[in-house]
Amino acid sequence: MHWLNKSGKLMEPLRLSYVTTYIHDVEPLILAIKSIKAKYGDIVDAQIRTGEDLASNEDMEDFMRFAEKSHVALFHLMGEPPGFDKIVERLKRAGIPIFAGTSRYSQNLEAISTVPRKIYETIMNYINYSEARNFTNLILFLANHFLGTSYSVDPPKKPQWCGIYHPDFSFTPTLEEYLAKRYKPERLTVGIWFHQSHWRSGDLTFVDSIIRELEKHGANVIPVFFTGLGDPISEGYGLEWIIEKYFVKDGRVLVDAVVSLVMFSLSMYTQQDMSVDRLLKDRLNVPILKAVLTWNTQEDWLSSTQGLSPIDLPPNVVMPEFDGNIITVPIAAKSFCERDPLTGARVIKFAPIPDRVEKLVRLSLNWAKLRRKPNSEKKVAIIFHNYPPRNDTIGNAFGLDSSESVLNIIRELKIRGYKVDHIPESGQKLIEELMRCLTNDRRWASLKELAERAVAKVSASQY
Template sequence: MHLLAAQPGGIADGGEAVDLGQSPGDIVFASAADTELACFARAQASLGTNAPSLRLANLMNLSHNLSVDNWLEATVSGARLVIIRVLGGESYWPYGVERLTQMCRDRDIALALLPGDDKPDSELAWRATLPPDACERLWRYCIHGGLENATECLRYSAELIGAPAARAWREPAPLARAGLYRPGAGQIDLDEITAARTREDRPLALVLFYRALVQAADTAPVDDLIAALEGHGLAAVALFVSSLKDPPSARFVETVLDAAQPDIILNATGFSVSRPGSAQPSPLDRSSAPILQVVFAGGTEAAWAAGTRGLSARDIAMNVALPEVDGRILSRAVSFKSERRFDAATESGIVAHTPRADRIDFVARLAKNWARLARADIAERRVCLVLANYPNKDGRIGNGVGLDTPESAARLLRAMQAEGYTVDSPPADSAALMAALQAGPTNAHGLRDKGGAGARFGLDDYLAYFNNLDPEARALVSERWGAPED
């Protein structure tokens, strides 16, 4: 059987044997989590060239038995300490666990087989060659996460193999389930936020994101978004949570919202608290600020650019459709998973979130506009409600599968009027709304003019709009209908 070289940008599916191409290292660390591997790569870089050598491997590239055998002989055989995080227990990686245990026992290599989550696993524990207290400490470094814990884990590992670091290791430090974050400062206190709110007259933007990014030291999109918001004149702070459904996280969010009273919230967490057709209270309900949904995409930028629908189905479900159930306002994707880059120090492919500057800037400007709108008097706000008008039947106006869009629109207009918005003669019901819409021009085939009521433009006005279209779109229109002047 042939071995395929591990390819940048991909993960093996187990159908083919893969050669990771790694030389032996003093310490070998393997996990199925890209974010964890990226964090340990950063930790190794922070320790300098005098630290014991480290090899990182993704277990998803070691699904094939031949891949395991090759990696054990080429890399693990020369290690002094092996740390493996197995999500799902021994049954997830049975051949690897068996062969690795055998090699480490035969060659007197220190071994820690750790659960890939925060649940103890006795089946993995008994296979370790390290003492239980050492395995427990290594596991706690991993489950607490973050760059500091990863760095201390490597310092502790160095001592385990008799090569202590220049500075003594520290015990694992728990990371709060939710906390405030600022680039370069890590976690900050709530007092800093309230003081800034009192001191500054700028609108305050609150960025909400997942704790997992702090654990993985993968906060580049958050850092860049905060910088862009501040560059556009907003004060900005970030808040990380395990989940909006996690009770401690939810309580902390409510506390922060009460104290900070942000003008705009940018939510980068996925899913929804409510279910379609069944509204549930969300901790973000504590604030009346507009909430923009910001997407940290799970796919690569190349796949997004090449795809006909943009984001993947998974990203659309997690970051677009479900957040809309909670009333979020979609902005756009501002970050993508980077293609695998080769990290020479650990001889591994690293994946991380990579922000797009132009899309970050767009969202920052959008947030500024929403914050400004939120501060304007209600009666002065100019709001446009847009319904779909699909060709070529009037029955498709405001069409939404399983939804009564016209009735929703009619109720929304009446509710806005009750809140003080300027709404002249809101429709009494959906029938009145549809009658008003169909009285003017629509896309119904053969009825566009409705007896002369169609929308018409002078040639100069038409060309002003037409020339702003994409050149390809203009060419298609002209090919189908002729030049505007004809």
């Protein structure tokens, strides 16, 4: 289908090539294209690809056949897709205008771009603010610029950066509105925080599954999305503000535990001079449980002897652990939808792993119960590292007197009201007491002696 531009010239549809490594661009962009086609007809012909869609030579060539004849090519990148340099080289050779950008200003990506500076900044804002309405206006803006049409175009509109989300609400409620409908003070309360990009793109199935499972067990849930100060394109508030706004009321902390669904360190979401450890301990002082979102598909995760991949570990385990988070289990895995016939794109979302969601909920509720239990009723186990399994390696550590450290912990537990029947005189005495009981070293004791030292036994059938 063709149409007339503002000069009366017969025009073809805008041919748009779009490559992104931000997976949450895809669905709102597809929705925008469908909306435009419903309102204006076939005025845009677009092909959208994520980095994973370009992994094979066949897929790359299929995309390039379209891209080399497009009116403009847009790249929204957090890390380069496969063959990026070659793609850019071929597009420039074909004379295709290029935009390349990321969520923060990149001199290298702007240097690759060939669109005028003013156009570059406008495209940057449309893409980074995302949402279907911004992508709709971006496409109309591009048609006006590259094809000479005269569509009415709204400027880039900033999205909502934070708020309370619940699948039963058709709007984003205030804390007061939410508590009035979904909060009973006598119940355990679990907070959830997750990144605004999931809310913005509608990638919420895994969040919904956690909410429903917690509520099934009779708990209150306060789910909050946010971006934080570390996001350069947002007006996001720091995590300290989010805590005060949504998890504290009248000076009282509302939650007994928090499930964290954000990746990387929480320091990315706080002010630079704010200590995450101090914030979580002094202001919240509740267990923070890190739920893992794996970039594996569920099938790959289940079939892997390793489980989490090297890509999963830093943002989901290593960095959150430095913040003092309790690392739990993978509760959602990457899932590909069917390829969209309109754009050739595959929508990527995080699909919940039901039994792991149940595990996470059991953990979070048990930690929440523990918070309400008096210290005198809590049972604490301290486990020494013991590898190789010999008596001389009990508490083995480099540059650390682990026995004295554990002794200090025992003394502090006593001060804080935990029931401690006996405190050894020294770290050496502590180790000697351990060695008089059953240890992992089986070299110098008979089975009879091992059985005599054991504090408890189980039957062979029970074992």
